[in-house]
Amino acid sequence: MTPRRRTSLIVLVLVVVGLACIAWYYLLRDVPQHYKSEEDHYKYGSIGVEAASGMPYWIWRALPLVFPEKMPGPDYRSFGFIFEDGHETPVGMPLRTVGFQRIGINCGLCHTGSVRASAEAPRQIVYGAPNTTLDLQRYLRFLFACAGDPRFTADNILTAIRSMHELDWIEQVLYRFVVIPQTRKAILKQAHDLAWMDGIPDWGPGRNSPFNPAKVQILKRHYDGTIDNADIEPLWNWRLRKDFGLHADGLNNSLDEIFLNSGIGNGAGANSIDRASLMRIKHWIFDLKPERYPFAVSRSNSDIVVRGKGIYQAQCAGCHAFGGDKTGTSIPVEMIGTDRYRLESWSQDDADAFDALDGYAWRYTGFRKTSGYVAEALDGIWIRAPYLHNGSVPSLADLLKPPAERPAYFYRGYDVYDPDNVGFVSSGDDAVREGRKFDTRLPGNGNQGHLFGTALGDDDKKALLEYMKTL
Template sequence: MKIFKEKLGRVLASIALVFVLLVGVGGYTAWYHLFRDVPLTYESPEEHFKYGSIGTEPSQGVPYWIWLVLPRIFPDKLPGAGGYTSLGITWEEGKETPVGFTKKTIGFPRVGITCAVCHTATYRTSPVEKPYIFPAGPSNKFDLQGYIRFLGAAASDPRFNADYILDEIKYNHDFSWVENLLYRFLIIPQTKKALLQQNTDFEWMNSRPNWGPGRIDPFNPVKFNTLKLPKDDTIGNSDMMPIWNQKLHKGSALHWDGLETSLKETVQTGAIGDGATKDSLPVADLQRVEDYITELAPPKYPFAIDEQLASKGNQVFANTCASCHAFGGERTGTVIPVEEVGTDRHRLDMWTQQAADTYNHFGDGYPWDFSQLRKTNGYVSVSLDGLWIRAPYLHNGSVPSLEDLLEKPENRPKTFYRGYDVYDSLRVGFVSEGKEAERVGFKYDTTVAANSNQGHLYGTDLSNNDKKALIEYLKTL
């Protein structure tokens, strides 16, 4: 009997050990393939800005292999040929993801967006030329709304299933049997569910005018999806902004309406607006972004400048524009009441006191916190560094060129095409009319709500010669 008990004890111990090992192996396998967080580092600050994580992958990241093949499965959901590039995305040769998209492994490789997706400028001198890329500038061509809608349309299609997607992934990657099972029964179904939920979360966009390329409604998504405030009928459509040269912008109000005064908070709220969560916000990585944009100078105008004419324009600028737009000007970086500047007020009205108060408490209990968000009564008189590549102009991108901006509103273009990055050095802006601009671009109609090109009458009464001189000088900023 004693021997039997000893044998039984050994058997039970062996079974227990096997069970523990199986549980351990199973737990490790689950952790490795679903939760393992692999640090993503770039030695170059520029590469970090373009491709480094800002914490969007845990909640908003799309599995890389699914993301990669979606344009091949659903080309009918895109605006044209070229896959993701048809949405105005810039893809550098040899990179796994486009500029502004990061690939980070959290269990499995995931694609998230970065600050650079909206804040990278490009230009070309001809339709066949590769784009010149300037990090921290405003995107003129990326259609963020189109990207969101593409993901939602793909997930809504019956073809978004394991059979279709796994068959397409085989052309790029061979999964192990464990990965294959996880993608078939967990990752693909959960990705579909998440994208459909995102589609629902952004349904409010459908009752408002389209953003178009190079534009975004930056804070309604925060109000409705992050802060969970009641949906209203406001329209925040506005141009993407440059964020370079922040050391010279110190003390200036931030965002078009000056709703922030802290650069650190602006970088962190930007990451949250892009999909980072309270727990995934990578404070150290975002500090590196802040340091980079603080020191980064804007690009120089790449074409010939008439130095004599620019010198004359410098005087016109000093007499007409400097108080609001030169570094050190008495009103530069301050909020000008909307009644004075006279530009479209929709962007201003979109941000509310309730939203500011709620956001200031968003980080309560975390090592980081917000306290500088506010409601203002106008738009910031921004400095003009790198102005040549910041077209179209005004906060809503309603004026295609500097030449047009110095015309009275009734003489500015009523419609034009934006999203085409071939440069027009004569008018100082991007080509905004003609067959190619129409084919590639988005028709901007200034009669549509939030698209008005009224206001900013400063400089419109100058003589033609003074206007030409002023524009020549503005090229040098």
């Protein structure tokens, strides 16, 4: 080789290596984030979703500017996300730089609740409680509609980004030719994978489909026609929940497996999943206690609470108190009589397919098929409304009524509390405006069954309700 050719070769290699370094820095460089407090970690800590399926933060910020007509309100709050002052992203949506800033999801998104004493009162955040306001499906549909719109172009998105934030010229080139087109493609793929959602009843606020998306996206199967819309469950007191059946039907009882599976199900990759971060959350929720009932409640030694406790111990504790014979186990659906769709959405074949997954650094062994719904411990039950696995009964007072007298429809997603009925306000102008209609006559939304306590006299029901506020 002549010296000249050798020099050109060296220059070429340097240019290629230089470009690769730039691409790595701007697209893939992973900057781990860390929160000192457990609460902040729970709300904003990454579990490794961003690298695999995070959304470019500045595109996320740009969408409401480019597509305001597709939003239910002026900003992302209108989907029911919980925002805290001083944070650009909602609780449960971590920011992490992987090349560029990306926004992900963590467990706190669905497992952090909120409550207000009145429409004017400040919102109190409740760690581990189900998020009753978040309408995730509506948010997904917003993203799908944006990506499907011909106005989702590099020019439009970059103009919106530039109105808020400066990108350097390398970022502009990469956004134009890589990041924006790839984001659009990824959202459209997700829309395609989840297209079946449109043929079945909506999730509505506080609910989602826990396993059907995973069957399509992880097991790579066609949608199987089932409906598994389910209410979010609480994450607290897990030390006391040792060996409980997990999820509505108890389809596994290994908390470790459900943690890993939830991480993957929410978009972490086999390699990007941050197991240390998940373990930190797991340890924290071991001893996390449910928030106490914040409204007036009779003193624990008052006659009414003592009477309520007696009824609870005689008629409910065997299935619902820690230490009860059946607490934490699946009770045959014939005995409970509640809506069967969620139970029937999960088969032995699904359990076997999850146990056979081999693309991870771990194997699942605990998935199984059960014949009913788990009788859960009722700690913090006051803030777990609406009730039953499908969230079909708005309040504890309604759950103690015979099914024919429970509301046939009501509004979910409003977080002002109704201390009289023990649940969230679910009717009236404010609930209609801020919530979404839930119709119990639709498939999967049935409010029948669970007749326990429905035959009690009015005074006994009152006493039982009063006692349950203290759980």
